Amino acid sequence: MKKEELSYIYLILFHASLGVLVFALPFVSKIFTISILAFGIYYIIKSKNRNNEVLVMSAYVVSVEVLLRMTDGMLLNEFGKYTILIFIFLGMIYSGFTKAFLYWLFLLLLIPGIVLATLTLDLNTDVRKAIAFNLSGPVCLGICAIYCYQRKISFDRLLGVITAFSLPLIAVAVYLFLYTPSVKAVVTGTQSNFETSGGFGPNQVSTILGLGVFIFFVQLVLNSKSKLLQILNAGFVIVFAFRGIVTFSRGGIFTAIAMVFIFLGVMYYQANYKTKFKIGMIIMLSFVAGIGVWGYSSLQTNGLINKRYANQDARGREKKSQLSGREALMDSEMQMFWDNPILGVGVGRNKELREKETGIVSASHNEFTRMLAEHGSLGLIDLIILLFTPVVLFLINRQNILALSFLVFWLLTINHAAMRLAAPAFVYALSLLKVYTVNTSMIPKQKNE
Template identity: 45%
Template sequence: MNFSFLRTIGLHALLGVFMYYFRSFGDIYLVLILVYFFRKAANTSANHKPLIFLYGCAYVVSVEVLFRMSGGTIFYEASKYVIILFSLCGIYERGINVKSFAYIFYLFLLIPGVYITLYEVDYGLNVRKAIAFNLSGPYCLGIAAIFTFGLRISKKEMLNLLRHFLYPLISILTYLFVFNPNVSEVVGGTGSNFSTSGGFGPNQVATVLGIAMFIMTIKFFYYSKNNFDKILDLILFVLFSFRAIVTFSRGGVITAILMILSFLFFLFLTTNGKQKRSIAISGLVFVIVGYIIWSISTIQTNGYIENRYANENARGIKKEDISTGRSDLFAFELKEFVENPFFGIGVGRVKQVRFERSGLHVASHNEMSRIIAEHGLLGLIAFSIILIVPLFFHLKHRRNIFFFPFYIFWFLTINHSSMRIAAPAFIYALTLLNYTNENPTLHRQQAIAEE
C-alpha cells in the first residue's frame, strides 16, 4: 500500500469537484503545473531531469481534456504547446539521438503545406487558427518523438509515468460524476452523449477514459502485489469503464480493449508457468468484472448501449454505415489528394473545402487522410515515416511489452478522432522508449548519441 499514491489520488478526486464549481481555475492550474515540474526538474539530478519532463508531458496529456471540459484555459491548444515545451526541455537535457533525425525530416515535410494555405487563403478562414489547430498535433508528435527516442526507462519509472497519466484522469472521473450523477436520466437514444461526457466531446472523453482503463489493467496485472491494491485497481477500472461506455463513443472503448488484450498477450508470453496461471486466473476475474460493467451500463442506458454497439438506432434498426459518416469524410479527403497530389490543398483547408463543395462543415476524423489531403505526397512520406520508424525501432528493443499497446492506441485513435487531443501524439512517442525491467539507469546522453 502506497499512502503517498492514495493521498495524491484523493487530492485529484477533490480537484475534479473543485474544477466543476470553479471552472475558471484552469488558467491558474496550468501555471501551477508548469511551476511544479520546472521546480522539480531544477531540484533533480541531471541524470533524471529528462524523466521529470516526461512525467510532466504525461500529466498534461490527461489534464488537457479536463481543461476542455471546464473551459478553463486561455486558448484551446495550450496543452499541446506545454507538451512541446517540456519535450524541448527534455531534448536539451539529454541531447538528440542521431537515429531520431527521421522525425526532424518529418517536421520539415509539413512546412510547405503552410505556404499552400497562405497562397490559397479562403474568405472567412482564420488562417492562423487553422494552421495552429492542424499542425499543433503533428508537431507535438514529432518533437515528443525526438525527445523519447531511445530514452531508457525502468519498470519502476514506467509505473511513475503511468501514475502521472492517471492523476488528472481521477479528476475527470469525479468531474463526470458531479456533472451527471444519474446516467439513466439523460440517455434517450444511441448517439454520442454530451451529457454523460461532462458537456464536452464524447469521443475525446472516451479516449482518455480508455487510457485510464488500460492503466488500471497494467497496475492490476503487472504492478500491484497485495489484495488492497488489486481491489482498488478493480474499483477504479469499473468506474472508468462505466463512464467510458456511457459516453456512447465506441472508439475509445474498443481501442482500450485492444490495448488491454495486446498487453496481456505479450505479458503472458514473457512470464513463467506459475505467473501464467496467475495471469489466467486474474484474466477470468476481469472477464467477470467486464460482464458486470456491461450489465450495469445496459441497465443505466435503458438498453440503448447494446443498440449502439450493435450499430442499431434507438428502435433496433440496423444502420448502414458503422463508421457514422467517417468513411464519407475519408473518401472525400482521398479524392482531394488525387486531385492535388504534389503539395495538397494546404494546412487546415480540408474543412473549408468540404463545406464549399458539399455544404458539410465537418472537421476531419482521420489523421491519415487529412495529412495526405492537406500535404499531398509530402504528407504521404511524412505519415510513412511515423508509421514505419517505431516498427524498426522495436526490432532492436523487443523487451518493451508496452510497445504494441501504445502503437495500437496511436494508430486507432488517429483513425477515429484524428489528433484533436495530445494523447495520440505523446503516447506514440512512448513507443520509442528503451524499456528495461531493471533498476533505474542513467539518462544523460551526449548532444549527439548513437544509442
C-alpha cells in the first residue's frame, strides 16, 4: 500500500474516532472548533499559501460546520463563514487578488439594500443582526469568488481539496449512527426527521450529506488508485446516500443526484471511446446501487420514505404543498419585488413585512426570491452574475470538470436551504478556478487536443 493511501486511511480512522469522541464528550466539540481555527491560521502562514492551502482548510471547515452545530461547538453562529473569510483574507495577503471585477460589482450592489435596511427596519429590530444574518452568506460567496476567480490550480490539488471535504464528513456519519442507531425506531411520519438528523435541522444535515455523496463519488471515480480505496469510497457513497435519504429532507438528495449526473455527463461528453465505456459501466453500477440503497431505506422506514418522495402523508394522502408550505412565502417575496422593483425592501425587511401583512413568522429558505425582494433589480443583476459567469468560464476552459457540479450545488441548495451554511458560498467559488495539468486516465481530454 502506498504512503498516500495509508495516510488517507489513517485520517479516516482519526475522524471516525472524532465522531465517537464528540458524541461521548460534547465539550470536545468546542476544543475542536478552536483547534481548527488556530491550526488553519498556522498552516496558511507557515506555507505562505504556496499551494492554495487556503482552499484545503476552507473545504475542511465547510464539511465540519454541521457537526459543530449539532454538538453545540460553534463559538459564533456564523463561525463557518467567518473562519473561511479569515482564511481567504490570509490567502489574499500571500497570493494576491484576482481580477474579478464582476464579483466586486456583486458586492457593491449589496450596499444599497444595507443602507435601505438601516433606514426602514423597525426600531425594535437588531439591525446589525438582521443584516449579518441575511448577508453573511452572499458576502462570504463574493470574497471566496474574488479569491478563486480564474486562479490557476492543478487538478491534483483540486483532488486534494476534495479529500479535505471528505474527512470531516466521516465524523458526521459516525455521529449520526451513534445518535440514531435504529432508524426504524424513530421514523413515525413523513415529515423531516430531527432524530435521524442528529437532533439538528434536517434541511441542513441533508444538504451536507448530499454533498458527501458527491464528494465520495468523485473520490471513487478519480481518486481511488487501489481496490481497497475503491471499496472504501464506494461504501461511503452508499452510507451517505442512506443517511441523507432518511433525514426525510429531500433537497440534499436531489442535489446530490443532479451533481453526480452532471459530473458523469461532462466526463462522458469530453471522453474518448475507451473512457466512455468505463463511464457507462459506472452509470449502470450507480443505478443498481441506488436502487439497493432506496430499497434498504424503504425497509428501514416501513415504506414511509416512499410516501415522503411521493408528497404524501403517513396515511398515503396527497399533501397540498409540494414544498412544505414555502410556496406562499416565496410568492410573498416575489410580490415585494414587483412592488419595489428598483431597490427592493431592504436587507432583512421582507420577514418583517410578511409578519405584518400575513402574521406568518417564517423564512422561505430561498435565496433567489429573498435577493429579489430585498435588493430589487440590483439583486437580479447579482443573480445573473452568479449564474452565468461560471458557465462562461467553463466553456472557455473545460479542464475543471467539476465546475458545473459545483455550480448546481449552489443553485439547488439556495433554493431549499438558502445560505445558512458556508457550503454553497465556498463550493460555488470552486467553479471559478482555472484548472490545469490533468494526470489521470479517467479524466477526459479536450476534444480539440
